[in-house]
Amino acid sequence: MKFTFAGFLLISGLLSMSMSALAQQRDIQCPTSSLDTNVTTQLPDGWWSTPQRGRLSDTEVINMGGSPKLVCVYKMTSTEVSVMRDVPAGMTCRAAGTRFRCTGTGSSQSKKMIETTGQSRAEPITVKEADKVLTPGNVRKTAPVESVKKGACPDPMLTGIAVNSLSRDPQGQYFFRLATRVKNGGRGAFTSAEGQQVVRIEQIAPGGSPRQIAVGTFGNIPVGGSSAEITHDVLRWRISQEFPPSYRFTIAYDPDIAADGNPANDDCSPKNNSTTITGREINDIIRGSGI
DSSP, X not given: OOOOHHHHHHHHHHHHHHHHHHOEEEEXXXXXXXXXXXXXXXXXXXXXXXXXXXXXXXXXXXXXXXXXXXXXXXXXXXXXXXXXXXXXXXXXXXXETTEEEEEESOSOOOOSOXXXXXXXXXXXXXXOGGGGOOOTTTOOOOOOOOOOOOTTOOOEEEOOOEXXXXXXXXXXXXXXXXXXXXXXXXXXXXXXXXXXXXXXXXXXXXXXXXXXXXXXXXOOBOTTOBXXXXXXXXXXXXXXXXXXXXXXXXXXXOTTGGGSSOGGGOOSOGGGSEEEEOHHHHHHHHHHHTO
């Protein structure tokens, strides 16, 4: 069979059109509406990590723990806060104003803009297995208080705070994840309804009052068992800051939990319900990591 040059061009054009059809485009909008004043750990459509209203001031794509993240930065009265989400699988994204322009061959079937509106709600953040690998170079855990056991009652307690998924950008800013687990150190299983117990995450500036920045949830925990990781992502940390903040994780219960008629969710010892990592401890971990 004899091919002409015109035929070659026709076939090339068809192949080009077919390849273009495989590529997909998706715009992901920053969650500019309904940033709730109530604490949350997850906003609609996969966004994380801020309970406060603010004016959108910047967007960027960062590398955190070897994984690309989309970041929307909000200007508050005296500070900046950020929300973040994973880049969709199989796609690459770039910041474009108040949104991200993503292209690739992912599984998305729609090219229309994805709006992220609606009220936020507290949900646990799950992390990839790779993010759970804690090495001596970039991890430090604060020591929890020992459990006080009484009879067969449960004793939810925090296992300390770990620093992982550490990375650094060209400007010398660090990105990392704070993580803890709730362990049942009592002699009875912890059994409770969803929403009756949470872990509050607070940022504490030196000389300032604690500021609640997120909340994680946990549920039933058998004797000796632990919850899934409860995490908070910290962005743009600089070890050069003179007075870095501390972070405190605290187990908190519904005010009426002791009167709900369920002894399986009565905490034996509230003395071990809080753990803190200081800014200096975080800086020591970063310096020791060599990153």
